[in-house]
């Protein structure tokens with residue numbers, strides 16, 4: 001595979017780099033780091049609006065719906081530069097998940113109603129797939145939607161709903177039939193979070209943060225106009241979305257930045273001039289992860305290239321998800337080791353800058369939350385089953 005960039009791609013890379021350097025400014029970064037949920041939410045919206053004004057908020061959307069029309073190379077460059085500059089990715093639920101479902105499977109009215117607000121970040125979305133009894137076996141979901149005139153009446157509960165506390169809308173898988181195969185009685189509904197009968201219960205995760213929730217639906221009335229595609233056919237739309245979700249979870253560009261940061265920290269001289277990076281055992285571990293990451297990057301490029309010419313990510317997205325999240329966790333463990341070296345080894349000899357390096361507590365937090373990466377988007381064990389079925393025909 002030829003991975004050298006053409007002159008116009010290099011010019012594009014410079015343009016992207018300059019935009020991030022200017023638009024992702026210190027004031028915005030300060031607000032994004034805020035512990036106040038309202039300040040954080042507004043900062044995320046402001047950032048996405050800046051991307052939207054530039055026309056770059058939806059690199060993966062077709063031009064006719066407001067996407068960039070970039071080829072695979074430009075998408076790759078944009079993503080690499082975003083991560084290298086430490087710029088946060090957009091919240092995926094609107095732009096990367098339900099948006100594509102609406103433009104692929106929604107009707108004209110739904111496209112006009114929802115797509116512009118997603119692009120402009122005027123409406124925040126969350127994903128209502130998992131339920132207290134249905135995660136890996138998602139098709140067993142029980143949240144019921146019963147037709148009553150021009151509405152569905154929805155009853156049940158969703159769980160692990162990321163950012164439901166911020167969301168204006170939730171896209172939900174609901175059961176509209178109990179006949180036949182369980183996959184055949186599922187529908188895809190768009191539900192206004194302000195509807196009477198919705199209750200959001202917070203769940204604090206192991207990293208002591210609140211991003212997860214349980215969402216209860218108690219006789220919530222949802223207009224039939226908010227049904228995507230056909231009733232009982234939601235499983236098909238849900239699966240298309242999941243393949244894209246898994247591809248993005250791989251997070252190759254962010255892992256590359258993470259590795260570079262760890263290398264910088266480990267190269268700092270402490271403890272009598274000896275840096276952790278000089279330790280052959282540490283070097284070996286870091287190189288092992290780097291090799292895995294390079295191989296993953298080439299796999300991701302192959303998938304991107306095939307999607308750019310009209311292909312859909314299939315079992316490859318499961319492969320990317322497994323390997324990508326394993327690499328993320330390996331990096332988080334390595335970072336904990338670096339943090340321990342700075343914070344645990346002869347602390348009296350360290351300067352305040354060295355002691356902590358500003359990443360000690362961040363390393364702990366990302367290590368803790370990072371446990372979830374091999375679970376969300378479909379657990380890695382289940383991804384292995386998908387690969388076995390699709391590739392080996394088992």
Ligand SMILES: Cc1cc2nc3c(=O)[nH]c(=O)nc-3n(C[C@H](O)[C@H](O)[C@H](O)COP(=O)(O)OP(=O)(O)OC[C@H]3O[C@@H](n4cnc5c(N)ncnc54)[C@H](O)[C@@H]3O)c2cc1C
Pocket residue numbers: 126127128129130133134135136137159160161162163212372375376377378379380381382385
């Ligand atoms: C941080 C986080 C954020 C999330 N955000 C969202 C969200 O926004 N919206 C949403 O809808 N969901 C979300 N989820 C839910 C996530 O998709 C589910 O947790 C995941 O699909 C696993 O389901 P489960 O938790 O019910 O585990 P279970 O299905 O109960 O699985 C338990 C264990 O059994 C294993 N297992 C299960 N079935 C098999 C099998 N057939 N073969 C081999 N092993 C198996 C699993 O790998 C796992 O280790 C989130 C989860 C986390 C942790």
